Amino acid sequence: MGVVVVLALVWAASWLWTQQVGAPSGEAEQAEGAPEPVIRESAVEPGQQVLVVQGEWRSPATEPVRTKLGGEMIWAVEDGDIVEAGALLGRIVSGPLQAQLGQAQARLNVAKHQARALRQLVAGGYEPQERLDAAEAELEEAQAAFAAAEQSSEATRIRAPLSGRVRIRQALPEQLPEGEEVAQVVDQDPLLIKVRVPEDHAARLRVGAVARVDLPGAGTVEGRVMSLGKRGEQGAAIAAEIALPNPDHVAPDASPVEVRLPL
Numbered sequence: 597m598g599v600v601v602v603l604a605l606v607w608a609a610s611w612l613w614t615q616q617v618g619a620p621s622g623e624a625e626q627a628e629g630a631p632e633p634v635i636r637e638s639a640v641e642p643g644q645q646v647l648v649v650q651g652e653w654r655s656p657a658t659e660p661v662r663t664k665l666g667g668e669m670i671w672a673v674e675d676g677d678i679v680e681a682g683a684l685l686g687r688i689v690s691g692p693l694q695a696q697l698g699q700a701q702a703r704l705n706v707a708k709h710q711a712r713a714l715r716q717l718v719a720g721g722y723e724p725q726e727r728l729d730a731a732e733a734e735l736e737e738a739q740a741a742f743a744a745a746e747q748s749s750e751a752t753r754i755r756a757p758l759s760g761r762v763r764i765r766q767a768l769p770e771q772l773p774e775g776e777e778v779a780q781v782v783d784q785d786p787l788l789i790k791v792r793v794p795e796d797h798a799a800r801l802r803v804g805a806v807a808r809v810d811l812p813g814a815g816t817v818e819g820r821v822m823s824l825g826k827r828g829e830q831g832a833a834i835a836a837e838i839a840l841p842n843p844d845h846v847a848p849d850a851s852p853v854e855v856r857l858p859l
Contacts, residue, residue, distance in 0.1 A: 651790060658781070659758050659780065660777045661762075662777050664688070666688070669772055670687055676761060678845055681757065687752045687754060700745035700746075708735060760783035761782050763782060782847075784846070784847060785841065790835065792833035795834055797859060809856070814846075819840035821836055
């Protein structure tokens with residue numbers, strides 16, 4: 597009987613502790629929430645009022661980079677490099693395709709040389725026109741064969757799907773299977789920030805308006821209001837998006853930022 601009483605007391609104490617710790621007070625909930633928007637005078641333009649709101653970073657555009665063929669990967673870039681869309685990131689070593697391209701290139705070189713020489717000989721009356729016609733036909737066929745081989749070999753080339761910073765996967769196997777994800781390209785130019793603006797202030801904002809953000813290590817950065825959401829229920833906050841130029845594709849700190857919007 598004594599054991600039962602002790603267990604009951606332990607359970608009751610545990611339940612009371614759970615209620616006190618697991619259910620935060622109203623003050624704790626308010627502290628964890630986003631700060632209320634405030635209006636201040638602009639330090640840049642005296643007399644100009646700015647609305648100060650908290651912003652959250654929007655996830656950047658990210659695209660995977662995959663192989664089109666299986667084989668060994670030879671990189672043309674390094675991890676962290678900034679590339680333009682379509683830039684060559686590397687290639688897959690493929691013996692048959694490279695041999696085919698080499699043969700097509702050699703055939704094209706010979707055909708060009710022969711056609712060039714026969715044009716001069718025919719012009720000087722040393723060779724009949726028929727030989728030049730045959731050489732020109734061979735040149736056209738060689739050009740078509742080279743174009744086809746070049747198109748086939750394009751499958752060995754790995755190109756950037758968009759502009760941004762390259763993030764190469766670590767510990768890749770030496771022999772990659774077809775369709776293997778080998779890297780990602782992350783586009784963080786511009787940086788995008790999501791904010792929510794009280795409805796009574798949102799009416800005074802315009803797309804294209806200057807927004808200022810303080811970034812650690814970079815100081816104050818000017819951006820632009822890129823979009824304003826539609827008005828909903830009375831008193832509801834309006835979503836807005838701020839774009840900051842970021843040509844170096846620097847990844848920002850994940851913490852919220854203070855955004856100042858002109859009114």
